[in-house]
Amino acid sequence: MxxxxxxxxxxxxxxxxxxxxxxxxxxxxxxxxxxCMEDLDPSFKDRVQPxxxxxxxxxxxxxxxxxxxxxxxxASGISCIIAETFARIFYRNAxxxxxxxxxCPEAAQEIREGDRVAVDxxxxxxxxxxxxxxxxxxxxxxxxxxxxxAGGLVEYVKEKMGVNR
Amino acid sequence: MGMTMTQKILAAxxxxxxxxxxxxxxxxxxLVMGNDITAPMAIQEFKRMGAKNVFDRKKVVLxxxxxxxxxxxxxxxxxxxxxxFADEMDIxxxxxIGQMGIEHALLPEKGLVVPGDxxxxxxxxxxxxxxLGAFSxxxxxxxxxxxxxxxxxxxxxxxxxxxxxKGRPGKWVxxxxxxxxxxxxxxxxxxxxxxxxxSGEGLGSLSMDDRFTMANMAIEAGAKNGIFEVxxxxxxxxxxxxxxxxxxxKADDDAEYKEVYHIDLxxxxxxxxxxHLPENVRTFDQIEEIPIQQVVIGSCTNGRLGDLRIxxxxxxxxxxNPRVRAIVIPATQKIYLQAMREGLLExxxxxxxxxxxxxxxxxxxxxxxxxxxxxxxxxxxxxxxVGRMGHPESEVYLASPAVAAASAITGKISxxxxxxx
Ligand code: SF4
Numbered sequence: 001m002x003x004x005x006x007x008x009x010x011x012x013x014x015x016x017x018x019x020x021x022x023x024x025x026x027x028x029x030x031x032x033x034x035x036c037m038e039d040l041d042p043s044f045k046d047r048v049q050p051x052x053x054x055x056x057x058x059x060x061x062x063x064x065x066x067x068x069x070x071x072x073x074x075a076s077g078i079s080c081i082i083a084e085t086f087a088r089i090f091y092r093n094a095x096x097x098x099x100x101x102x103x104c105p106e107a108a109q110e111i112r113e114g115d116r117v118a119v120d121x122x123x124x125x126x127x128x129x130x131x132x133x134x135x136x137x138x139x140x141x142x143x144x145x146x147x148x149x150a151g152g153l154v155e156y157v158k159e160k161m162g163v164n165r
Numbered sequence: 166m167g168m169t170m171t172q173k174i175l176a177a178x179x180x181x182x183x184x185x186x187x188x189x190x191x192x193x194x195x196l197v198m199g200n201d202i203t204a205p206m207a208i209q210e211f212k213r214m215g216a217k218n219v220f221d222r223k224k225v226v227l228x229x230x231x232x233x234x235x236x237x238x239x240x241x242x243x244x245x246x247x248x249x250f251a252d253e254m255d256i257x258x259x260x261x262i263g264q265m266g267i268e269h270a271l272l273p274e275k276g277l278v279v280p281g282d283x284x285x286x287x288x289x290x291x292x293x294x295x296x297l298g299a300f301s302x303x304x305x306x307x308x309x310x311x312x313x314x315x316x317x318x319x320x321x322x323x324x325x326x327x328x329x330x331k332g333r334p335g336k337w338v339x340x341x342x343x344x345x346x347x348x349x350x351x352x353x354x355x356x357x358x359x360x361x362x363x364s365g366e367g368l369g370s371l372s373m374d375d376r377f378t379m380a381n382m383a384i385e386a387g388a389k390n391g392i393f394e395v396x397x398x399x400x401x402x403x404x405x406x407x408x409x410x411x412x413x414x415k416a417d418d419d420a421e422y423k424e425v426y427h428i429d430l431x432x433x434x435x436x437x438x439x440x441h442l443p444e445n446v447r448t449f450d451q452i453e454e455i456p457i458q459q460v461v462i463g464s465c466t467n468g469r470l471g472d473l474r475i476x477x478x479x480x481x482x483x484x485x486n487p488r489v490r491a492i493v494i495p496a497t498q499k500i501y502l503q504a505m506r507e508g509l510l511e512x513x514x515x516x517x518x519x520x521x522x523x524x525x526x527x528x529x530x531x532x533x534x535x536x537x538x539x540x541x542x543x544x545x546x547x548x549x550x551v552g553r554m555g556h557p558e559s560e561v562y563l564a565s566p567a568v569a570a571a572s573a574i575t576g577k578i579s580x581x582x583x584x585x586x
Binding site: 065067088089091092093095096103138140141143144147153154156157158160161 | 187213215216217304305307308310321357
């Protein structure tokens with residue numbers, strides 16, 4: 001179960017504002033996190049708390065394909081992103097690095113900045129603890145929960161290959 | 166609610182009776198492919214995963230095709246990583262220069278993909294094999310690494326758009342004109358996330374080469390994959406090229422499609438995609454005089470034998486305009502050899518074109534025909550983004566081999582009819 005305070009954004013948040021190209025000379029997650037959202041929301045890195053949840057509009061993560069974008073968000077402490085829709089490559093990259101993301105247009109529209117929200121990945125429910133409303137998104141099948149829990153595709157395969165056991 | 170062709174193939178490979186659009190599944194892979202740009206990164210990730218062996222030495226394919234024969238030291242080093250990995254893992258389908266070809270022309274020709282397969286490749290045009298009634302899609306290097314290690318990949322089951330084809334295309338109209346027409350109609354994001362499924366009696370007048378071209382450019386409409394219903398033409402191709410077991414999947418009658426388009430092939434005319442997007446499609450009634458400096462006939466889109474035959478038919482007895490560089494690139498060694506036997510290469514050289522060994526080369530501005538500032542090329546490739554073939558201020562016009570050959574003769578963008586009166 002994931003729980004956190006909501007930071008809300010609009011439509012078409014692209015990978016260039018998530019992590020500006022000028023910082024792509026590193027793939028260190030902490031360094032990336034230090035510049036996350038800098039061009040869209042300079043206050044982000046100061047107000048983000050571990051466990052916080054980003055809620056956004058449609059086409060989140062559009063633009064050039066960079067794994068740095070979900071990495072920067074995850075390293076900032078964000079526990080989950082809920083959006084109306086995600087750009088295709090961002091969707092894949094986010095899950096591959098173990099950042100849970102959920103498509104749920106209703107929740108994305110109704111949930112507000114600062115609300116407290118709980119997310120259950122196993123059955124796909126999103127509960128707005130502030131308003132009391134519950135939403136249903138697609139649930140994550142067990143393999144995907146394992147993948148997220150492992151911390152992404154590389155770790156997941158490592159565990160499957162028995163290296164970490 | 167029934168399933169689309171793609172959904173059926175994915176369900177079968179995930180061990181499920183039924184899947185729905187949007188569902189996340191873990192599917193077994195029949196083939197995992199990478200090239201000289203993407204495989205080195207995937208190999209690095211593969212090692213990071215602690216994997217000791219590939220899941221199946223017959224089901225991993227490594228093709229050094231983008232910057233080969235190695236254009237510089239850096240590309241040589243990339244290829245060395247692949248070659249050493251292929252040796253270490255005893256990979257059967259590693260294709261060294263002399264056997265190789267452009268990946269998406271090579272794999273079907275070698276019989277490595279058959280109907281009903283699920284294939285991932287670390288290259289966006291992996292969607293090409295959909296022409297054979299397989300599900301195939303492009304992924305990143307990490308996905309390729311995990312695929313090589315485990316033989317599985319996760320997918321979000323896509324929705325689909327259906328294209329029902331009817332009629333016969335006219336003279337000089339090929340699969341390239343059809344797909345350009347479709348992308349012009351629905352746009353570069355017209356099929357985002359979705360499968361493009363082709364069916365209808367019009368399929369009967371599209372050769373396998375036409376279908377490969379059309380499936381190849383599915384990604385140019387944003388699609389996850391393109392896929393053709395399997396018919397006699399497909400099965401004949403499969404019989405000729407492969408002894409792998411195959412399975413034919415048909416969409417259910419009540420499968421759900423987000424959109425359905427009916428396309429009359431007889432209404433399609435030769436088309437050109439103007440810079441800098443494949444959706445900027447114009448037909449010849451909308452094209453004014455545009456001088457060009459280069460023509461490229463080749464690539465995973467249009468470097469097959471049928472493409473070379475059409476180009477040769479037009480170039481025969483003509484000369485390439487003295488101010489145009491015409492570069493012909495057979496996509497594989499086998500195509501090269503066949504083109505030689507049929508006398509096509511002789512026609513090209515006599516006309517004043519150059520013929521290259523198989524390579525992606527100019528398609529991605531790599532080598533073998535990079536454009537200078539302000540230069541224009543008519544190319545049978547699939548992307549005309551800014552700087553794709555060289556200088557950011559150069560321009561690429563995408564067209565069929567027939568249009569490219571005609572343009573090479575006149576020195577401007579020309580329809581085949583202009584030179585074949
Ligand atoms: S020919 Fe062009 S599009 Fe095809 S694989 Fe090579 S670089 Fe990519």
